[in-house]
Amino acid sequence: MAEATPIPATVNAYEHARGEGLDGQWAFAVSWRLLMKNVDATLVDEGLREALELVRETGESPEELFGSPGVHAAELFERWRRDGRLNPAAVKVPTSRSLVASSLKASGWIAFIMFVLELVGGRDLPVGFFALPLLLGFATIGGVAFWEWASHAWATALVVTVMTAATVGIGAATVGVLEVTSGTSLGALTPWLLLLEAAVLWSAGTVVLILVTAKTFAEVQDNPDDEQWVRRFSGVLRGPGWQSDARVREIVREARSHAAESGRTLAAEFGPPDAHAMAYGVDVRRRTTLKIALYAVLVALNLVPMVDGFSWATTAVALFFTWQAWQEYRTYDRFRSSAQVAS
Amino acid sequence: MTDPPRWPTPWVRAALDLAVLASLVDGRLHGYAIAQALAEHGFGLLKGGSLYPVLNRLEEAGDVEAAWTEGRGGPGRREYALTAAGRDRLERELGSWRELGETLTTMSRGTTHG
Known part of the structure; x- marks a missing residue:
């Protein structure tokens, strides 16, 4: 989970230091390159502030003072590496208990989203629908953990194949649960029971999380x-x-x-x-492509139920994923153009 | 046994991109040969951990291009060559370095005050 950092504020300060928007692009490109190397965000901000002081003092452009973003990022990285300030143990996997805790919390969030969608949609759903948050929550967190582990050990093609097979299996299980319980419905109580389920699952996840200690x-x-x-x-x-x-x-x-x-x-x-x-x-380009492809799949999956009829809730979720994909592209484009400007 | 760098480390670091580009002027070289060429010219023997990130950066910038060649009996090697853009950059930045050297020389003579 990304932590809130003052980097955007520092980048903004570059734009105002000399009233030059390009300086902000330079700072953004430096920070992006360092963050892509998994350098701690606080350290990146420290590096940016150090250079900002000189920009303010001299009134010179950061490119003139420190070179292109690539060169300056490489210099900072090398200096921090020599000084032992980088923490290379960035690759972590959670313990099994933390996985359970995260899955319960994710299930709680999914139940809450379903509650909101139910309030808006007001459909009559079968009892088996209540199993979906748990199934999807554990499948999502399990999938992410598996990807994290397998991608460090296996070839990407194999990981993608196994993940695809698992997704198809989970999809089939979901359809099975809904089919078996299709005759029973909880009527008007459905949304409020989903809200209760969300609260119970989220609380259970929080309790388990308190007992968890991550290990490298x-x-x-x-x-x-x-x-x-x-x-x-x-x-x-x-x-x-x-x-x-x-x-x-x-x-x-x-x-x-x-x-x-x-x-x-x-x-x-x-x-x-x-x-x-x-x-x-x-590989910035590769990471952006993967993320945009993921959002495209989410949009496509989300639009499938629209075959049955138009839904504002589904459209809103699809638009949200599209907006996320657009933001990814914009960030990449900004990085690319700022690197070109400064080189 | 290798000699230490002839210049202070910050100077070597600042000139490293250019030194790597200059080592490729006479033709293609693989990584280890580039490290040796730099050592012969007084940059000290760079370890792979310092050299390859530089080569990677130069390749990304389009200043060098790399291709695999099969080794004779040994492992294959990735050879690097200067691109036209790399040659232009080398020429441009060498000019700046020369200018810097001349400026320092002129200043140290103390004859230019206006």
Whole structure:
């Protein structure tokens, strides 16, 4: 979950420092590049503020003072890496208890959304409908956790295949539950029971969450051998939205080739696997494409029930996902154009 | 055994992109050979952890292009070559460095005050 950071305020301050909108674009591009390398947002903001002071003092443009966003971001990253200020243990998986807690809370939210849709739509629904929030909540959180784990261990194509099969299975189970209970309905009580269900599930999730302690994914050995290094390095690089499988293979192959010629181990030649993976960071274009594709699928799935008839609630949800996809594209476009302007 | 860099680390860091581009002027080189070329010219022997992010950045910017070649008996290598854009950048930025050097020299002579 992204934390609220003052980065947007700092970017805004760049725009006002000399009254130059392009300065804001420069700051945005620097912050974007660093955040894409999983650098802590507070640290990114510190770096931006440091440069902002000089921009204010000198009245010079940030490009003139610090170079292009890419160069300045790389310099900050390298300096923080040398000073040991980066926290490379950014890849975490939750414990099984935290998964249960998150699933219960997600189920609670889904029940609440269904309650709102029911108030608006006012359809007569079968009893089996009450199982849907739980089914969807656990499926969503389970799916995200599985993706997080499998994408660090398996090829993307295999992960997508398994996820697709699981989605079809869950869809079939949902239809089955609704079909079996199609003869029974709770009538006018339906929306209010959904609200009660939402409150119970959300509270249960909160209680379980209090007992949870997250632990980091696979501790990194102090002195890994080449195979351990590659496993960890490629695992981090394969994170969702980072680098494609083909690119990861290429980077690893090149690292092995270099280490073979230098006669040193990968750890000696490239340093800790997490820190080296962070130097590559995410593939911004790939991450944006994946996110937009995800929103497109959500819009399509959401529009399927409209075959039965028009619904304002469904249209609103579809529009929300479309707006999210547009925001993703705008962020990417802003990043791309600011990088071009400053280069 | 390799000699330490001939210049202070911040200077080496500032000139690294350009040094990598300059090492490719005579033709394609693979990563390890680029590191050796830099070491021979006094930049110190760069480890892979410092060199490849720079190469990655230059490739993304379109200043170099890379292609795999099969090794003779050994592992394959990824060779880097200067693009036309990289050559232009090298020329442009070398000019700026020269200008900087000349300015510093002129200033140190103390003869230009207006």
